[in-house]
Amino acid sequence: MEKITRVGVDLAKNVMQVHAVDAAERVVVRKAIARERFVIWFANLEPCLVALEACSAAHYWARKLRTLGHEVRLIPPQFAAPYRKGGPHVKNDAQDAEAICEAASRPQMRFVPVKSPAQQSVLVLHRMRTGFVEERTALVNRLRGLLAEFGVFLAQGIRTFHQHIVDRIEDGSNELAGPARQALMRGWTQCQALDQEIAWLDKQIAEHAGHDPQAQRCMDVCGVGPLTASAAVATVVDARQFKNGRQMAAWIGTVPRQNSSGGKQRLGRITKQGNDYLRTLLFQGARSAVLTAHRRDDRLSRWIVQLQARVGYYKALVAVANKHARILWAVLAKGEKFDPSHVCIAPRAVIWATNS
Template sequence: MTTQQTLIGLDIAKNVFQAHAVDETGRCVFKRKLGRSEVASFFDALLPCRVVLEACATSHYWARIIRQHGHEVALVPPEAAKAFVRKGKKNDAIDAAAICAAALHPDTRYVPVKAEEQQSILSLHSARALLIKQQTMVVNALRALAAEFGIVAPRGTGKLDALMATIATAELPETMKQVAETLFQQFSTLRDKVSRLEARIEAHARTDEDARRLTSVPGIGPVTASMIVASVTDIGAFGSARQFAAWLGLVPRQHSTGGKPRLGRITKAGNREIRTLLVLGATSMIYRAPRWQSVAGAWLRGLLERRPARLATIALANKTARIVWALLSRKEVYSPRGRHAVPA
């Protein structure tokens, strides 16, 4: 039995795993339910073969574990495996068989397995995103509390010190002032933690060669560069700049039929974190467009004359993503093509 399988689809979970093995013709060789503690010994006893997992939580960890036992491991996107699950028939065994079927399909694209170092850098970004979300919640709660007592604060976290000074000197109930102080202390704690995480992210961006290369692109700072480098294991997996932009969900959704192309809004597929950072960077460049003296700046100003700012922002984020692909693929540093004078 163990000498016949050439491909194993492994459906992973917290404690229960399901293996589905097929031979070179695609015929099922065996099905096996495994406990978490049995996975390593199970693959250690098998002859080397190809093992395919669905790219999900903990999949990169298990891919590294199985690789240590001499097997070739690949990760398929969840949507690729989902296409082979029959409607109304879903369980662990069927999911494992669907992973096998997806791996046998010639058009299936795979997700590169991340190394521990990459995942550790991504943990910095995940923690930062969570703390920023909590920080926003606290700020909104503090502003709403002040508004209930007739104090309207300007937008921006930089205005909170002035808001707290107003609350401290106003004739307000002592209980309200204590609650406001508690919220402000929580905000200050979160702000300090975010600053420490960002310092570590910026240190990574300074020491990583690819990240330094990306920070030369207008609209990409250390946080964005670090996130891209930690998320993209192999830029060669994308055959073109458009494929990379599509992976980030920055290309238009198509509704074409009968030879008539119909393009809609962007797909928003793929890596949401990188897409968000690129859009934020593009937004900052929109404000700098009048002073951006380069071919890209002239292109952006011309686009803003014809299209709304929001559409121009997405177009610039798409363009930036393609530049990222070119720089990482060719190991180059961004260089603006010429300098255009800003119109008077």
Template sequence: MNYKLISIDLAKTVFQVAAFNGDNSIAFNRKVSRPALLDTLRQCSPTMVVMESCYSANYWGRAIQQLGHDVHLIPTRMVKAMLVGNKNDANDAVAIGETAGRPKVSLLRPKTVEQQDIQSLLRIRERLVDNRTANCNQLRGFLAEYGVIVAKTRRQLMMAIPLILENADNALSTTARSFIQRLYEFQLVLDEQIEQVVLEIQSLAKAMPIYPLLLTLPGVGPVVAATILASINDISDFKNGRQLAAWLGLTPSQYSSGNTNRLGKITKRGNQTLRRLLIHGARTVLAWCDKKDDPLSLWLQQLKQRSHICKVTVALANKLARMVWAVMSRQQAFDIQKVCKVSALAA
């Protein structure tokens, strides 16, 4: 059976599958059980299959790709805007198909197994880091309740705790020393687990040829490079660097009406984790730019003179996103001499 498009509303056990003919009419729109989904699609000639980028979408995307179909994922917020009628599976499946036909909708490829592995480990690392931060804060709070104040950094806290526990002159009770010791040991365990996860992430990322090229970018370290690989399914989905920056929410929002054209704050759409890491990387580059004379540093020095440091940071994060696109699309290492033209520096 030949169809122009097939849309699937994913679920745990029962899926809704809608097929569209060449004239955009609906050929069928029916429920399909989980075991029967692949059999249903196997009976259809290879065509475009679209799903929301949600729970289990990457798994089903890879499975359907093996049947010869061209699979794309659509952001959920775009599908919601196309929903007509009440919220149910049948209307959702139709909305997904109609959204895919819109000219400016961003369609993404499913993640590979390697990308899924890296992303899962990154999520585990993020949770462990949150737990470590919470444990540090709890340690500081408990110590402060007994009149013991420790310096701000985590390293200084970990160095101070053994000395605090050995100091018999402070106000810590026997019980307090016991649970402070347990929290300290838990902190060491978290540090070790985070280090192990980072090593696993690096091991998986190193198997990808683009990984060492990403490390040549300023402000991009092993974790940021791995996050880029896990977040960007296929760089060919973006025609240029600006599209990637816009996908990450690093471009200004726009309000235009008639002769009025206003640019506001950044949109903050897309991958929040990658956007945050690029901004952190931009802060690192800005911290050292005054001591360098390369084109990028000279551009940043001029930008800092006429704009607030926060605006400069986001502007650099935007430029980093464009650099990421250039490195990944051209399969070339970053060349800092090409990042800013001389004419731009003289402006």
């Protein structure tokens, strides 16, 4: 068998599909391997380039293969899909593995950094919190809808719901029967349990942000709290993987979608690609920054006030979220503290000032 130089792996729960080529790009191995024998197969292989699709358990397998001496690269699924033979309508594990192997050979391909167990552990807190918040929202909407069936109406908002739900259930003047009241009270008890779980996770995330130096620097940005700072540090493995702040903003999905051709630029709405959780947190933080900008007198806040007056609230919100993404890149990549009065000097201006 020829020496294997590159392997593409299509990960799955129980069976992994591998596609291996040699230095001349000839196919050497194309087979399915059971999960129990996956690491053993690579242990008997000389160190080579292994490409995995960035999906569930990909970071775990990448760490395992790196300990065996292999060079591991994670490819986003949307970057590997164009190399699949047959296009989007023809798909199987063997073609996916071949497409991943082919995509890894491209010199300009972008890869996902491998996360450490500590970073993934922090993201577990965020994902559990997100799940509990979604469950609580669904439960609150369900209880409000059931009460409305009996003419009991509650205003929207979690705070209003907490204040009036018990009184409305125990009100004897409505049409609720005994078993229905008991069922609704059990739903309210479950809602309180979810509140406690969310509060515990908020505390754990705040502790992580308070002890992490990078997260502490991120929290210096107005509108970036412990939740956003912790998520940014855990999600962005190494900010230096991005050439500049705009690349990181594009990865998060806060830059305009382009439909340009013939030298004419056509910019649309934001792409909403990349990490939707981090983008959501940035927009929530931007909302706070926009609403309170008039209370501050630093350069960034004055820019926000002028921008809102010129383009309106919603466009300013998008612009501030994009600005925060770029600021976070500078804080994480350069290790500097945030200065709201910082004035960016363009490279051409520096050259001109030096020559003059």
